[in-house]
Amino acid sequence: MTGAEAQSQQAPAVLPEQDHTKTELLIAVIARMLDGLGHVAVGASSPIPGAAALVARARAKQFLRVSVLASQRHNDFTDGGRELFDCAAQGRIDAFFLGGGQIDGQANVNLVGLGDYPELDVRFAGSYGSAYLYFLVPRVILFRQEHSRRVLVPKVDFISAPGISPPGIYRPGGPHALVTERCVFSFDRAAGRFTLQSIHPGDSLESVRDNTGFDFDCPAQVAETPPPSGEILALIRGQVGVGIAEVYPKFARKVWGIG
Amino acid sequence: MNGIVVVTVEELVARIVDGAMVAVPPDYSFVAMAATRALIRRGARDLHLLAVPQSGIQADMLIGAGCVALVETAAISLGELGAAPQFTAAVKSGKISIRDSTCPAIHAGLQASEKGLPFMPLRGLIGSDLLRVRDDWKVSENPFKQGDQIVVLPAISPDFALFHAPFADRNGNIWVGRRRELVTMAHAARHTLVTVEEIRDINLMEDEGLAGGSIPALYVTALAEAPNGAWPLGLPGEYAPDDAHLAYYAKQAKSDDGFQDYLVEHGA
Numbered sequence: 380m381t382g383a384e385a386q387s388q389q390a391p392a393v394l395p396e397q398d399h400t401k402t403e404l405l406i407a408v409i410a411r412m413l414d415g416l417g418h419v420a421v422g423a424s425s426p427i428p429g430a431a432a433l434v435a436r437a438r439a440k441q442f443l444r445v446s447v448l449a450s451q452r453h454n455d456f457t458d459g460g461r462e463l464f465d466c467a468a469q470g471r472i473d474a475f476f477l478g479g480g481q482i483d484g485q486a487n488v489n490l491v492g493l494g495d496y497p498e499l500d501v502r503f504a505g506s507y508g509s510a511y512l513y514f515l516v517p518r519v520i521l522f523r524q525e526h527s528r529r530v531l532v533p534k535v536d537f538i539s540a541p542g543i544s545p546p547g548i549y550r551p552g553g554p555h556a557l558v559t560e561r562c563v564f565s566f567d568r569a570a571g572r573f574t575l576q577s578i579h580p581g582d583s584l585e586s587v588r589d590n591t592g593f594d595f596d597c598p599a600q601v602a603e604t605p606p607p608s609g610e611i612l613a614l615i616r617g618q619v620g621v622g623i624a625e626v627y628p629k630f631a632r633k634v635w636g637i638g
Numbered sequence: 639m640n641g642i643v644v645v646t647v648e649e650l651v652a653r654i655v656d657g658a659m660v661a662v663p664p665d666y667s668f669v670a671m672a673a674t675r676a677l678i679r680r681g682a683r684d685l686h687l688l689a690v691p692q693s694g695i696q697a698d699m700l701i702g703a704g705c706v707a708l709v710e711t712a713a714i715s716l717g718e719l720g721a722a723p724q725f726t727a728a729v730k731s732g733k734i735s736i737r738d739s740t741c742p743a744i745h746a747g748l749q750a751s752e753k754g755l756p757f758m759p760l761r762g763l764i765g766s767d768l769l770r771v772r773d774d775w776k777v778s779e780n781p782f783k784q785g786d787q788i789v790v791l792p793a794i795s796p797d798f799a800l801f802h803a804p805f806a807d808r809n810g811n812i813w814v815g816r817r818r819e820l821v822t823m824a825h826a827a828r829h830t831l832v833t834v835e836e837i838r839d840i841n842l843m844e845d846e847g848l849a850g851g852s853i854p855a856l857y858v859t860a861l862a863e864a865p866n867g868a869w870p871l872g873l874p875g876e877y878a879p880d881d882a883h884l885a886y887y888a889k890q891a892k893s894d895d896g897f898q899d900y901l902v903e904h905g906a
Contacts, residue, residue, distance in 0.1 A: 423692070424717060449666035451874055459818030460664065460691060461749070464742035468761050490713070491738060496771060502729045504721065505713030507692065510740035510769075511762035539740075541765035547785060548764050628881055629718040 407607030484593025486542025642810030747794030752825035
């Protein structure tokens with residue numbers, strides 16, 4: 380181990396709140412959405428939601444169970460890949476996270492590709508568990524860091540999972556919020572529309588509108604997203620960073636120089 | 639030895655005939671990478687690759703090497719290292735067909751098969767374009783509740799399940815611990831082919847602590863010893879992924895020349 384590596388493994392000092400990064404802000408924003416829940420599951424390609432879940436667990440007044448896909452240490456499932464899905468169908472998972480190559484104003488998500496299926500112009504990885512978990516987990520938080528008209532579109536090219544369902548379709552779950560690099564939207568399932576909830580420092584209503592391809596509701600006054608507290612920042616830079624490095628080593632190295 | 643068939647890795651993969659449906663686990667489970675390289679060396683063709691329920695470098699290598707005609711999966715990705723380049727290129731060029739799925743649908747199809755059932759119902763899916771493009775999936779009605787629509791999926795019966803494991807015992811029982819998607823795969827497949835780090839001179843069935851995490855030999859057609867057989871992926875509980883090598887693969891696989899060089903360099 381070099382000196383630099385040894386140094387990077389020490390718990391970082393608590394920095395002033397104004398010195399937080401965008402990544403840390405997003406982790407804190409998502410962590411606040413998990414307050415009071417009993418079981419949060421984290422799926423594939425989700426380092427920021429995963430870190431947020433670990434923050435929420437560390438701060439929970441009552442016990443919060445966190446199940447991180449592909450983790451040995453933060454995952455107590457013993458019945459293989461299917462157990463998460465079986466748990467979700469039984470109502471044992473309170474929150475989950477989905478991303479999307481495209482997300483539209485009705486909260487439809489597209490994880491398959493761009494163009495006319497099956498002759499796609501751009502192919503994404505695939506739908507993962509979205510077509511199922513979106514229906515069954517009460518609080519699905521959409522997270523997509525890139526906030527542009529390329530991603531937030533009027534209508535997705537392929538619906539991996541629909542944001543809303545007609546009456547009569549079994550659907551205890553669905554979208555709760557959409558978090559991006561610019562803002563937080565909440566989602567009204569009855570109306571099938573997003574409402575701007577808060578704008579991150581550095582962005583404005585104008586920049587959000589300019590970069591959003593779908594129509595959304597907006598209150599007269601939109602709050603600024605509050606910064607992470609010093610306590611949350613210390614958590615993020617300490618045990619949470621180390622914890623998430625198990626599954627997302629590249630992310631932890633890039634953001635905190637861990638590992 | 640008790641009916642156990644121990645072969646070399648080459649002999650193991652020689653059993654996987656061209657055109658067969660082969661079920662494989664995700665990168666964070668117990669992936670038979672030494673056997674994957676052997677399968678590429680033997681020039682396997684037209685495989686129907688079933689990712690349970692997603693795959694990464696293993697699917698990308700098999701696809702890039704021309705072994706696969708059809709992939710059925712919930713996703714193919716190199717995770718933190720980004721898109722799976724050979725998969726992405728092959729889907730776009732039409733070199734392979736894809737049967738897009740979602741994780742629990744693949745688990746459910748295998749569960750139908752392990753129970754000897756023709757289909758399995760599954761929640762969700764209604765309103766997803768997956769249901770539109772999958773003409774083998776149907777919407778039915780809950781026979782116990784009028785008007786309750788539910789999707790039914792056909793059983794998935796792979797010809798082969800292929801995976802790696804930390805160890806087998808002298809009778810061919812395989813220890814997989816909590817990686818129980820491997821159990822489902824073995825139950826559902828006609829033949830299960832396994833590579834293991836080592837064959838130990840023990841009997842797993844005499845140890846209550848280990849028996850519950852084991853696949854009995856009755857499901858296992860053949861096994862081969864392949865030390866470090868999940869490399870460059872990790873074997874959870876045994877060794878970590880070789881991150882530097884996986885990053886090297888991700889870089890090489892971005893071009894066909896780089897990919898071919900990689901195969902030559904790494905004996906596949």
